[in-house]
Amino acid sequence: MPPPVPPFHFPALLPQSWYIGHMHRAMREITQLVQSHSLDLIIETRDARLPLSSINPAFERLLAEQAGRGFGSRGGQAKTKRLVVYNKADLAQDCFQEPLRRALAKHSDDEVLFTDSRSDAEVKRLLRAAIRMAKRPLDGPDDKINMLVAGMPNVGKSSILNALRRVGVRKGKAASTSSEPGHTRRLSTVIKIATSPPVYIYDTPGIMVPYLGKGVAGQEAALKLALTGGIKESLFERDVLAEYLLWRLRIRGEMRDEGWSDADLLERLQLPPTTSLSDPASFFVSLAHRLSAVKRGGHPDVDFAGRWLVQAFRDGKLGRWTLDGLGRGGEAVDDAREMIEIGEGEAKELVWGRTERRWGYLSREEQPAVLAEATDPAHVAPDTLDGAAAPSAIPSASPTPAPAPAATPALDAPVSSSVSAYHTHLSALASSIDLRSAHQSKKADKAEQARVREFKRKGHEVAKVRRAAPAQGRRGGPGGGPGMRGPAVKLSSARRRKYRRSG
Structure with missing residues (x-):
């Protein structure tokens, strides 16, 4: 049995929002x-x-x-x-x-x-x-x-x-x-x-989520929205979208989601059946050669190949596919839950604990007996899939699609559970005081501090004007008093002479 596809490694910098x-x-x-x-x-x-x-x-x-x-x-x-x-x-x-x-x-x-x-x-x-x-x-x-x-x-x-x-x-x-x-x-x-x-x-203009969140969930949400064209690609590194899409396609083939296999992907891309999907660099080189995408000097244009793969997904050339897991697994957030800590102190590290292939309720291979006895396949833990059958041989053509299980109650339970969990998450976001990102919150705090400083400055100016305001009545001496006509401040000689002439 081939080893499972390793988890996806997100780059250090990914946009947390695109709320312009x-x-x-x-x-x-x-x-x-x-x-x-x-x-x-x-x-x-x-x-x-x-x-x-x-x-x-x-x-x-x-x-x-x-x-x-x-x-x-x-x-x-x-x-x-x-x-x-x-x-x-x-x-x-x-x-x-x-x-x-x-x-x-x-x-x-x-x-x-x-x-x-x-x-x-x-x-x-x-x-x-x-x-x-x-x-x-x-x-x-x-x-x-x-x-x-x-x-x-x-x-x-x-x-x-x-x-x-x-x-x-x-x-x-x-x-x-x-x-x-x-x-x-x-x-x-x-x-x-x-x-x-x-x-x-x-x-109306499209309105992006003010803050996608942090951690693996927020990073994966940004990539999924970018794959469907919801966020500008220029905000990401040039190859991260294509590599994430290839990783999801490999996961889909491992899970046999609705019968999908790696052979289906290679057939749709018109690549040789021996093309490796485990190494993204060699895969995109092969795809660039197939597309005749060559840069100056005869080097394969892997950037063009990556953009072509993303556009092929958007145009439906890779088949009908729902990116959200909806309880069937196959996302980076599912792998993040299986990370375990190894070692102590400075030697502590996170290691992926899975050794078996992934499985979902839309998998089209014959399920082992332990799954047949379960009341709800969607709630079977991944560790119980040790006896899952190995992927079938590479077919020469696309397999006949299995009937869609839309009317079966097997999909209702996991989809309903996934929707309820996501609604709970959105309810917490929608009822929070601030949906903005940390950067937007800092900008708002600075603007509020500037407004407070401006209010204090104007208050000081009003106080100075009131202290220097002239009173009605007789001419007064230094210090003024009731009926004082001039300002209640000490004037210079020139200003005093000017004040007498104006009087």
Whole structure:
């Protein structure tokens, strides 16, 4: 049996956030719209490949505080409703759709839809659901239904708006789109998407999580968001995204997730079956040769090969794949839980304790007897997988996909548990006083200290002016007194002569 894939080693510096100025401005403008009760429906767009990581706790807190919904809500009734739309569903594993919908329904009464903005049939279904939720008696011929589409960067908000306009009023694009995150930078004017009833919608900039967190969980969240295009790639080292993607693909092959194997990856990339995946450097050299990516001097362009692999994942060329674990394992945070301490004092080090291959509830090999007796495969500890069968031989073609287990209760338990745990984490973030990063908090503290210093300075100036203020009455001598006409301060000779002449 081959050894398990070793854990991923994160670089020392990874961005903890990408919360820039126009996102803060957009959040303030959305808050004003919600507070004014001028919105009938908020269409929150998420990425189906990141069903949990694409939830923004800052947006949840806004709904809780201003509209009576979301995390921390006390059950108050509000005019603004929310429709959760998981876009790019054609790129994610469809077996998670129904379990996710049932799991999310336990925490909120918001309707959840999975859609592809390129499919007119699915967009029509989305438009009908949005109108049904937002429909109300109009107050006059000038009254209209107002909606707003919001979400994380590059989840397809503008694409959904253009698709709604395409099927609703049969007109062309009204919102500019781009594959780069942060393309939309301002709140748009209202755009008409339906005539009966009249429905108008706002397009908003993507709003990133103010703080992704620290440790392995925060680092992995940043990489997953960057892989789906939610964070600018220029914030990362040139090869870290491609190496993390290759590591996740190797983990997927080790777990046989829905029958996926290393041979499937090599076949999709049109690489020889003998290509090694264990060494990222040699793998990207082989991929660069296959792509004929050569730099000056005849050296393989491994940077281009890495960017090509990331783009192939985004375009769906590596198959439908949900990056969030959803209780099935295969993430760096799962490996971090298995680190054990060896030695004492200065010789203490963290060592990965796993010696068996990983296993998940979507694995497609025959499970050993110890797993067959378990009541819930999702809750079996990794250490019980010693008898797992070795990976099958490399097939000559892609295996026949197994039927999706969306209707089986085997997925409901682990997905529901994962959603509940993530909601608890988001609830703590959304109810916290400050969602900002440490750098943003330091800047706010310095600004507050500057305001205090300015207030004290102005107070001292007012006190000096009051001490030097002239009084009404007779001319007074030094020290002044009641009825003193001049200033109650000692003047120089020149100023005293000038004062007498002016008197």
